[in-house]
Amino acid sequence: MRVAVVGSGFAGSLLARVLTVQGHDVVLLERGTHPRFAIGESSTPLANLTLERLARRYGLDDCYDLAAHGRWVVRFPELERGLKRGFTFYRHHAGRPFAVDGTRTERLLVAASPNDHVADNHWLRADVDHHFVRAAVAAGVEYRDRTDVTAELLKILGADFVVDASGPGGFLARQLDLPSALHRMHTRAGLLFSHFAGVRLFADVAPGLPAGPYPDDWAAVHHIIDEGWLYSLRFDHGITSAGFLLRDPMPGTPEETWRHLLRRYPTIGALFRDARPLMPLAFRPRVQHRLTRAAGDGWAMLPHAFAFVDPLFSTGIAWSLRAIERLASCFENGLPIERDLSRYDALLGAEADQIDWLVAGAYRAMAR
Known part of the structure; x- marks a missing residue:
């Protein structure tokens, strides 16, 4: 056949x-x-x-x-490929750095594997x-x-x-x-994304986090914001795939929207302070x-x-x-x-x- x-x-x-x-x-x-x-x-x-x-x-x-x-x-x-040990979540608030505050820290780590050898991958x-x-x-x-x-x-x-x-x-x-x-x-979101070099580790911009079951960044990292969320997938050779999923459209070019969100959420801005996109930022009004x-x-x-x-x-x-x-x-x-x-x-x-x-x-x- x-x-x-x-x-x-x-x-x-x-x-x-x-x-x-x-x-x-x-x-x-x-x-x-x-x-x-x-x-x-x-x-x-x-x-x-x-x-x-x-x-x-x-x-x-x-x-x-x-x-x-x-x-x-x-x-x-x-x-x-990138080592993926689990799913990491942070909740950010507009105009405020991410707060490391003991048991009230808005951070969740969900382990998906016990060690690096059997772990998942970012492709x-x-x-x-x-x-x-x-x-x-x-x-x-x-x-x-x-x-x-x-x-x-x-x-x-x-x-x-x-x-x-x-x-x-x-x-x-x-x-x-x-x-x-x-x-x-029922889901509705647009996507603003690229691949980046030079994205910093979360522990470098939010010091004092207690150790978890795996290093925070070796995961599918979810930065929750008022407008939606940002994914960050770090590959083993240092490149990071990142993109904002936004419930509502925002005015301006993709570059203007990206800069606006980095200014609005200071810790995310610090993560990408020295990063450079490896291809032009792209925006899809609705991914569904x-x-x-x-x-x-x-x-x-x-x-x-x-x-x-x-x-x-x-x-x-x-x-x-x-x-x-x-x-x-x-x-x-x-x-x-x-x-x-x-x-x-x-x-x-x-x-x-x-x-x-x-x-x-x-x-x-x-x-x-």
């Missing part, structure tokens, strides 16, 4: 490789090239457990090693996505980049099934004219998107093509990997049948609802 996978991020490339291992004839189609910048960088224990299961089931030894920080560093030192997506593309090609996937995907091209390629692994407004959303279901979503369907006769979407909620709680990588696992099981006996695709569609819809309610509730709590 001929399967076309549209989009060669880590999810599309990994699914294409798994389907090839199963014996399917797979073509992976990509509009751009690699390596390239992407956001969605923070893994979790659920993501790593899923990656390990995929590794064992389909003989993907690199996936097993990429599922834990210690194994990753030994096997793939050239692929940049530098330019490196990781490129690795998965190369691994797919080595496994026998036909790869075509710089390709404009059209219905005519898929007909020429003889595709029996199409998987959209791209992103919002992707090929299948346009081709099938799928209605938006954005009105169903959702469609009404995720699968049908002869087609399916991976999560990011179907829906996205928010970076809060790092659900993206795990959701994509679980969807790969489910969709691959639908192909194990040939062309997916209607019952399996209906179940896949229902599961993605239910999970989008669950993530949305969780994140929307957290936003309401953060605003108090």
Whole structure:
């Protein structure tokens, strides 16, 4: 059976490789090239457990090693990553430095692993996505980049099934004219983001914090502010991915908004005092998107093509990997049948609802 996978991020490339291992004839189609910048960088224990299961089931030894920080560093030192020991939260107040005040300190550390060796990772997506593309090609996937995907091209390629692994407004959303279901979503936030060099450690700008179960910065760091929150993901080579999720639009250019927020929250400003963006600051007015369907006769979407909620709680990588696992099981006996695709569609819809309610509730709590 001929399967076309549209989009060669880590999810599309990994699914294409798994389907090839199963014996399917797979073509992976990509509009751009690699390596390239992407956001969605923070893994979790659920993501790593899923990656390990995929590794064992389909003989993907690199996936097993990429599922834990210690194994990753030994096997793939050239692929940049960041140690993630857990989830760190700070509450900041406008016009006031972060206060270290004993048991009243507004700081929460949630450990996700007992040591560095088995810890999660932040994925530098330019490196990781490129690795998965190369691994797919080595496994026998036909790869075509710089390709404009059209219905005519898929007909020429003889595709029996199409998987959209791209992103919002992707090929299948346009081709099938799928209605938006954005009105169903309760979470609403825009994103102001870049990668930075020279971001300081939190302990350097807020001295006196007691030791926690892990160093504060080796985590998915959440700086809660009145307007939303700031994520900060530090990679092992010193680069930091950071972005403000803002409930309401703010006037001015991305650079003006960034400077305003750093002035408004002095400790965050101190963290980024000497930092420089490695690419121009970018702003997306709303990061949420959702469609009404995720699968049908002869087609399916991976999560990011179907829906996205928010970076809060790092659900993206795990959701994509679980969807790969489910969709691959639908192909194990040939062309997916209607019952399996209906179940896949229902599961993605239910999970989008669950993530949305969780994140929307957290936003309401953060605003108090």
